[in-house]
Amino acid sequence: MAWFILISLILIGVVLLITEIIFVPGTTLIGILGLVFSGVGVYYGFVAFGNESGWIILSLTLLINFALLIYGFRSGIWTKFALKESITSRSFDDRLLGLEIGQQGKAVSDIKPFGKVEFGENIYEVKSDSGFIRVGTMVFISKLEDNKIIVKS
Incomplete structure (x- = not known):
């Protein structure tokens, strides 16, 4: 034992x-x-x-x-x-395709400073460069940087 x-x-x-x-x-x-x-x-x-x-x-x-x-x-x-493969893809790589500075869209939610805007048939999350923007207001893209969409009213 x-x-x-x-x-x-x-x-x-x-x-x-x-x-x-x-x-x-x-x-x-x-x-x-x-x-x-x-x-x-x-x-x-x-x-x-x-x-x-x-x-x-x-x-x-x-x-x-x-x-x-x-x-x-x-x-x-x-x-x-051991891990032999690595992930090379990134999320939202093509998120800004089809968007350009000056493009107009319509706010589908209040933007304070983040909200949603419809550009064409797609809805994007955006950030306001000019403060609070009410729903239904026409906005335009002022900057596209680092997968962020900055808008002004």
């Missing part, structure tokens, strides 16, 4: 450490728990089997942890979990 407890504690520690490294790097909680389980297993080895066996258990535990870590790096298992 003592060997079962010892092996269980050390294996749980190793599994938690590997989980920390592979699946949830940076959280440290799982890694600390893995170290605690491994440490408790080694301590249990010292208590249950004496100093000589305890040092052997400590050496084997360290050897197993380092061997699994080195094997993980060399085997390329990390590449299976």
Whole structure:
């Protein structure tokens, strides 16, 4: 029974450490728990089997942890979990297509300083350059910058 407890504690520690490294790097909680389980297993080895066996258990535990870590790096298992693609698209890239400075539209909501204006058949969120603008007022585009539409009445 003592060997079962010892092996269980050390294996749980190793599994938690590997989980920390592979699946949830940076959280440290799982890694600390893995170290605690491994440490408790080694301590249990010292208590249950004496100093000589305890040092052997400590050496084997360290050897197993380092061997699994080195094997993980060399085997390329990390590449299976690594993100290989990146998102290159941006939101609202073509939002301002078809709009130009001086174009007229009609406010479909109060603009104070943000609101909605209808240009043609499309409704856009805009910012007022001249303060409050009531619904139904005709406005025109004064600036188009950084995906923002600035209007004046």
